[in-house]
Amino acid sequence: MREEEEANWFARWEEQLPSPEELMPLSQTLITPDLALAFDIPTVRSNPNPNPSLHHHHPAPSLHPPPPPPSSQPPPDFDSPDHLTTASSGGGAGGGGAGEEPARTLKRPRLVWTPQLHKRFVDAVAHLGIKNAVPKTIMQLMSVDGLTRENVASHLQKYRLYLKRMQGLSSSGGGAGGGAGGPISAADAATDQLFASSSVPHHFLGRGPGPEPYMPFVPVAALQHHQQITAAMQQQHQQQQYYQQRHMGHFGSPTGGGEGYDHGFLARTMPQPGMHRMVGPVAVGLVPPPPPSAPSAASYVEDLESGSRRGGGERRMLTLFPTGED
DNA sequence: GATCCAATAT
DNA sequence: CATATTGGAT
Numbered sequence: 001m002r003e004e005e006e007a008n009w010f011a012r013w014e015e016q017l018p019s020p021e022e023l024m025p026l027s028q029t030l031i032t033p034d035l036a037l038a039f040d041i042p043t044v045r046s047n048p049n050p051n052p053s054l055h056h057h058h059p060a061p062s063l064h065p066p067p068p069p070p071s072s073q074p075p076p077d078f079d080s081p082d083h084l085t086t087a088s089s090g091g092g093a094g095g096g097g098a099g100e101e102p103a104r105t106l107k108r109p110r111l112v113w114t115p116q117l118h119k120r121f122v123d124a125v126a127h128l129g130i131k132n133a134v135p136k137t138i139m140q141l142m143s144v145d146g147l148t149r150e151n152v153a154s155h156l157q158k159y160r161l162y163l164k165r166m167q168g169l170s171s172s173g174g175g176a177g178g179g180a181g182g183p184i185s186a187a188d189a190a191t192d193q194l195f196a197s198s199s200v201p202h203h204f205l206g207r208g209p210g211p212e213p214y215m216p217f218v219p220v221a222a223l224q225h226h227q228q229i230t231a232a233m234q235q236q237h238q239q240q241q242y243y244q245q246r247h248m249g250h251f252g253s254p255t256g257g258g259e260g261y262d263h264g265f266l267a268r269t270m271p272q273p274g275m276h277r278m279v280g281p282v283a284v285g286l287v288p289p290p291p292p293s294a295p296s297a298a299s300y301v302e303d304l305e306s307g308s309r310r311g312g313g314e315r316r317m318l319t320l321f322p323t324g325e326d
Numbered sequence: 327g328a329t330c331c332a333a334t335a336t
Numbered sequence: 337c338a339t340a341t342t343g344g345a346t
Contacts, residue, residue, distance in 0.1 A: 044344055154339055
């Protein structure tokens with residue numbers, strides 16, 4: 001019964017995990033020093049990112065915004081491509097960038113909730129239970145560096161609306177896609193793309209207060225590290241995407257086949273075949289405080305997927321959703 | 327004071 | 337439309 005369901009859930013979960021190959025392909029290569037410096041993330045989220053023994057490539061974009069002490073220069077981050085409009089800073093400039101003052105007055109670019117991020121979000125909420133799923137907690141569980149409570153709060157707000165909407169809708173189609181392929185698939189309005197694509201934990205709907213159903217435990221793998229996701233990572237891509245979206249209708253995706261865009265970055269590490277792919281919560285030194293009646297497992301952790309799936313024909317935004325649900 | 331939440335602004 | 341920001345309430 002319920003256990004079975006959960007078991008399935010788990011199974012599916014694993015299936016969704018990205019394969020080692022998809023793991024960290026690009027990523028930091030695009031991070032510009034500017035960007036790195038630009039991120040002045042005040043939050044005290046830990047990010048001891050031990051950085052896996054990556055190849056020569058530099059440590060992950062752990063854009064740890066170390067409070068730039070006055071006497072500090074941008075780390076010699078190897079040469080990186082410029083661009084990435086971080087803003088217009090200065091005026092002009094162009095060229096080079098120049099002013100290096102870390103500008104505390106920098107504003108971070110809008111966070112873009114990619115399916116990957118959203119998934120983390122949903123999983124976190126699911127594991128926390130509606131009760132404990134408040135921005136702060138969610139944020140902590142997500143362990144995404146750079147993510148702020150406000151970011152989560154905002155998204156949560158929308159997410160709740162989505163759930164609510166879904167509650168009232170059970171089978172009648174209102175109009176949108178008309179077809180109901182399932183209880184919730186009806187919602188394919190452009191609005192829900194993100195949400196619709198992600199699996200909504202059943203207990204969410206129609207569920208009020210009450211003890212949480214308990215999610216499957218997650219053995220806290222004391223495994224090594226997995227790359228910590230940083231909002232910055234997302235942001236990089238986000239920026240590009242956002243930019244392109246705004247300025248170009250679609251991406252230059254070769255119709256028909258040319259993929260040409262698979263960022264499967266944001267990966268999780270630990271390809272150990274045959275072993276469960278659970279990773280420990282990144283924040284090893286900062287495990288979220290056990291909420292009053294928190295779900296047993298403090299670390300649920302989950303995966304990230306590569307967002308490259310264009311089925312052939314669909315002209316949705318690029319990082320639409322991959323999860324090939326059943 | 328912190329944080330949640332809903333509303334509102336960009 | 338998706339996020340950010342603000343304001344009121346807890």
